[in-house]
Amino acid sequence: MRTITTTEDLAAFCEAAKAHPYVTLDTEFLRERTYWSKLCLIQMALPGQGEAVLIDPIEGPDMSMEPLYDLFRHEATVKVFHAARQDLEIFFVEGHVFPTPLFDTQVAAMVCGFGEQVGYETLVKKIAKANLDKTSRFTDWSRRPLSEAQKDYALADVTHLRVIYEFLAAQLAKNDRASWVAEELAILTDPATYTVNPDEAWQRIKTRTTSGRFLAVVKALARFRETYAQTQNVPRSRVMKDDALLELASTRPQTIEELGRSRLLLREGRKAEIAEGILAAVKEGLEMKPEDFPRIDGAREQLQVNPALADLLRVLLKAKSESLGVAPRLIASSADLDQIAAGDRDVPALTGWRREAFGEDAMRLCKGEIALSAKGHEVRVVRL
Numbered sequence: 001m002r003t004i005t006t007t008e009d010l011a012a013f014c015e016a017a018k019a020h021p022y023v024t025l026d027t028e029f030l031r032e033r034t035y036w037s038k039l040c041l042i043q044m045a046l047p048g049q050g051e052a053v054l055i056d057p058i059e060g061p062d063m064s065m066e067p068l069y070d071l072f073r074h075e076a077t078v079k080v081f082h083a084a085r086q087d088l089e090i091f092f093v094e095g096h097v098f099p100t101p102l103f104d105t106q107v108a109a110m111v112c113g114f115g116e117q118v119g120y121e122t123l124v125k126k127i128a129k130a131n132l133d134k135t136s137r138f139t140d141w142s143r144r145p146l147s148e149a150q151k152d153y154a155l156a157d158v159t160h161l162r163v164i165y166e167f168l169a170a171q172l173a174k175n176d177r178a179s180w181v182a183e184e185l186a187i188l189t190d191p192a193t194y195t196v197n198p199d200e201a202w203q204r205i206k207t208r209t210t211s212g213r214f215l216a217v218v219k220a221l222a223r224f225r226e227t228y229a230q231t232q233n234v235p236r237s238r239v240m241k242d243d244a245l246l247e248l249a250s251t252r253p254q255t256i257e258e259l260g261r262s263r264l265l266l267r268e269g270r271k272a273e274i275a276e277g278i279l280a281a282v283k284e285g286l287e288m289k290p291e292d293f294p295r296i297d298g299a300r301e302q303l304q305v306n307p308a309l310a311d312l313l314r315v316l317l318k319a320k321s322e323s324l325g326v327a328p329r330l331i332a333s334s335a336d337l338d339q340i341a342a343g344d345r346d347v348p349a350l351t352g353w354r355r356e357a358f359g360e361d362a363m364r365l366c367k368g369e370i371a372l373s374a375k376g377h378e379v380r381v382v383r384l
Contacts, residue, residue, distance in 0.1 A: 001052075001054070001151055001152075001155065002051070002053045002054070003053070003054045003055075003056050003059065003151075004053055004054065004055045004056065004060070004063075005056050005059045005060030005063060006060055006063055007062075007063050007064045007066075007067065010055060010063060010064075010065075010067045010068060011067035013044070013051075013053055013067075014067040014068055014070065014071040015067070016046070016051075017044070017046060017071055017077060018071060018074050018076065018077055020046050020047050020050070020077060021047065021076075021077065021078060022047060022077060022078035022079070022080050022103070022165060023044055023045065023046060023047075023071070023077055023078075023079060023080065024044065024045045024080045024081075024158040024159075024161040024162055024165065025042065025043065025044050025079060025080065025081055025087070025099070025158060026042075026043045026081065026082070026087065026154070026157040026158050026161070027039060027040075027041065027042050027043070027086075027087045027090060028040045028041040028043075028141040028154060029041075029086070029090060029141065030140070030141060030142050031235075032235075033234075033235070034233050034234065034235065035229045035230055035232075035233045035234055035235060035236070036093055036230075036233055037086065037089065037090050037093075038142065039057055039090050039094065040057070040058060040141035040142050041054060041055070041056055041057075041058075041141055041146075041154055042054070042055040042057070042068070043055070043154045043155055043157055043158045044158060045155070045158040045159050045161070045162060047162055048162070052155050052158055052159050054146075054151060054154060054155065055068070056146075058142065058144055059144060065094065065095055066095075068095075069091070069095045069097045072091070072095075072097050072098065072099040072100065073097065073100060075100055075101060078101050078102075078103050079099035079100070079101070079102055079103070080103045080105065080161060080162075080165045081099075081102070081103070081104055081105070082104065082105045082106050082120045082123070082157075082161060082164070083104065083106040083120070084102065084104045084106075084188055085188060085193075088102075088188055088189070088194070089194045092191065092194050093194065098188075098189040100189070102185050102188065102189060103165060103169070103181075103185075104181075104184075104185060104188065105120075105123060105161065105164050105165055105168055106118060106120075107181055107184045107185065107188075107330075108168040108169070108171075108172060108181050109123055109164075109168060110326065110327040110330040111172065111175075111177050111180050111181055111184075111326055111327075111330065112168055112171045112172065112175070112177075112325065112326075113324075113325030113326060113327075114126070114327075115327050116327040116328070116329045116330065117327075117329075118327075120132075120157065120160075120161075121134065123160075123164045124156075124160045124164070127163060127164045127167045127168075128160040128163040128164060130160055132153075132156055132160075133149070133152070133153060133156070134153070135149065135153075136149050136150045136152075136153035136154075137153070177353075179353065180353040183352050183353055184330075196226060196230070198222075198223040198224075198226035198227045198230070199219075199223055201222040201223060201225070201226040202215070202218050202219040202221075202222040202223070202294060204222075205218060205222060205242055205245065205246070206242070207246060210296055212290060212293035212294075212295070213285070213286070213288075213293070214249055214250070215293060215294045215295070215296070216285040216286075216288040216292075216293050216294065217248075217249040217252060217281070217282055217285030217286065218245065218246070218249045218285070218294075219285065219294045220281040220282070220284040220285035220288070221240075221245050221248060221249060221278065221281045221282065221285070222245065223281070224277045224278065224280070224281040225239045225240055225245065228274065228277060238266075238268050238269075239268070239269060239274055240265055240266070240269045240274075240278070241264070241266070243264050244262065244264035244265045244266070244269065247262060247263065247264045247265075248262060248265070248278060248282065249282075249285070252282050252285075252286060253278075253279065253282060254279065254282065254283065255279070256275060256279070259275055259278060259279060265278075304342055305338045305341050305342045306341045306342065307341075309341040309365075309366065310337055310338050310340075310341035312365060312372060313332075313337045313340060313341055313362055313365065314334075314337055315372055315379055316358070316361060316362060316365055316372060316379075316381070317331060317332055317337065317358060317362075318379070319372070319378075319379035319380075319381070320357060320358045320361070324357055326357065331349060331354050331357055331358045332347075332348075332349035332354065332358060332362075333349075336348060336349040337349075340362055340366065341366075349362065350362070350363070361381060368384065369383070369384055370382060370383055370384060371384055
């Protein structure tokens with residue numbers, strides 16, 4: 001077991017990795033006390049019985065990650081992760097780079113019939129025929145020295161991944177579904193996936209109130225919270241939680257004394273810097289011109305779901321997912337089905353490979369061009 005802590009050693013390993021068709025990677029990080037993930041460890045393994053290493057940026061604080069980013073840009077070597085989204089966010093934020101080409105075994109496993117959001121441990125058991133020791137899973141990865149158990153756990157996340165990748169890549173080639181996975185991975189390597197615009201932060205806050213003035217204050221408070229959390233690198237909840245934000249949008253305090261009456265604002269949010277920002281945001285929302293009020297998409301809110309059609313679409317989705325061996329939620333979410341049943345056609349399930357797998361027949365079902373029949377446990381599509 002080798003731990004890399006210098007730029008020179010990292011460069012040598014990454015240069016060697018370029019001679020291989022793929023390399024497996026994983027990270028360990030902390031995010032409980034920060035807005036951005038704190039990278040604590042990187043694990044990498046070469047194919048077959050090739051070397052597996054730990055890359056420790058904490059033990060090697062002066063180590064440059066540029067050799068790793070250079071490997072990420074090397075298109076002759078596939079970079080293999082499992083459930084890559086949070087890993088990719090770290091590299092995008094710190095290095096402004098995405099691994100290319102990328103392979104995510106969680107996405108590939110869903111396409112190959114291993115169920116929804118399949119975990120790494122499940123794939124290790126089913127494909128690599130091994131068991132994982134998960135006792136180190138929730139340890140503090142920022143503390144040093146790392147224990148031998150932690151190191152073993154970390155390396156297992158990339159050594160078994162080699163067998164899993166080779167199996168899934170072969171399955172995708174056999175089923176001719178590599179393009180399906182590529183379509184999903186394009187979302188993971190889109191900067192927009194990881195870019196949070198403070199001006200749009202209010203749209204993630206769930207509220208049934210559609211008052212323009214109320215939403216104006218919500219938008220201003222959400223913008224302040226997002227901007228402060230990003231610049232100070234603290235979790236949003238440390239500034240104020242959603243329920244406190246909605247309370248403040250209703251009570252609209254204009255003085256420190258009025259702010260002090262909040263029932264839901266935590267002690268952290270009462271500190272001078274945050275308190276002043278909250279009051280300034282409330283003032284901004286109250287002074288916003290009506291023509292600038294944020295508005296919820298009224299057309300989408302007014303869509304009326306046909307419950308019988310939504311139920312039929314769920315039956316169709318189940319039949320299609322079973323015949324294709326693909327996780328149903330990868331094809332369409334419950335919200336997608338309700339939107340289709342309400343007449344909305346701007347739905348992910350009606351685009352790309354999903355349209356071929358499910359969307360075309362979903363549209364035919366809505367138009368009355370097909371029906372569903374049952375024979376035993378099998379659901380069949382009947383052309384009308």
